[in-house]
């Protein structure tokens with residue numbers, strides 16, 4: 187078995203912070219004796235990522251996503267644990283490491299604020315020792331989806347958020363790294379800008395096989411891009427698996443919505459429709475059937491409605507359980523577990 191591209195084992199990162207005491211007396215006391223408290227941002231995290239994977243890293247605010255990414259990038263030194271990215275220990279081999287990874291942090295920039303976007307990219311290419319020919323070839327490739335040309339002469343500070351992010355992505359890939367870390371790359375972007383960035387990410391993952399870890403708040407993005415997700419909750423990985431496995435965790439219902447030619451009326455009763463494992467209700471012009479997972483094949487439920495109403499059915503929509511709800515439930519389950527553990531025996 188070849189070594190996975192990324193291997194993280196028993197990773198712990200703690201931050202020491204201190205509480206400031208109020209007032210002048212407090213400030214004096216702080217000088218002599220600071221009251222430290224330790225925040226364990228990443229708590230015994232382990233996972234491996236194979237070459238070419240695109241993995242979504244999700245979790246609530248403060249869960250430890252950025253801290254993990256920063257350790258993987260070599261920006262932060264861990265408290266303990268092991269990390270190997272493409273055969274390197276990020277914080278030990280920093281210089282070699284940054285040459286071989288790409289990173290985008292939605293909250294900060296790797297570009298020069300006062301330089302034109304194109305000059306910023308050129309400068310980065312120089313820093314990464316990318317040849318003129320390679321630079322030209324990559325820019326031409328990026329241009330197809332990112333459409334940078336229209337703003338290459340504009341100073342970075344004058345770019346829109348979406349333009350800036352397109353530029354950041356190009357910058358992170360100029361040196362053709364095999365691995366890309368993206369920490370909330372689409373934060374604050376509108377739908378159109380998000381879409382072009384997703385398309386680009388899909389493309390570079392598919393065509394160049396760039397291994398990607400993506401953190402985002404937008405679970406739709408994960409659904410569109412990542413076959414696998416890691417969920418982190420308070421510094422601990424609470425789920426690691428495929429999107430399908432995540433969905434399968436939901437005992438949730440699948441919803442069938444039938445658009446009817448006529449409104450069904452408030453006192454409508456689901457006569458002649460299968461009752462076992464299906465809850466039927468009328469909502470104006472819609473007939474809604476909620477199926478508990480595994481209860482009744484959805485095809486059977488659909489057939490029953492078509493037999494009963496025939497031409498009265500104009501359209502059918504099937505909605506899977508929302509990924510947001512599944513993830514929310516995982517957090518809830520973790521909270522319950524913590525509470526149970528805190529109860530005195």
Ligand SMILES: Nc1ncnc2c1ncn2[C@@H]1O[C@H](COP(=O)(O)OP(=O)(O)O)[C@@H](O)[C@H]1O
Nearest residue numbers: 201203225227246247248249250251252253254
């Ligand atoms: N430089 C730091 N100093 C002190 N605490 C920090 C620092 N960076 C992060 N933290 C704390 O670590 C925890 C995890 O933060 P972070 O990794 O940024 O979470 P996420 O990216 O998932 O929102 C939070 O409680 C945060 O306040």
Ligand SMILES: [Mg+2]
Nearest residue numbers: 251252253369
């Ligand atoms: Mg973060």
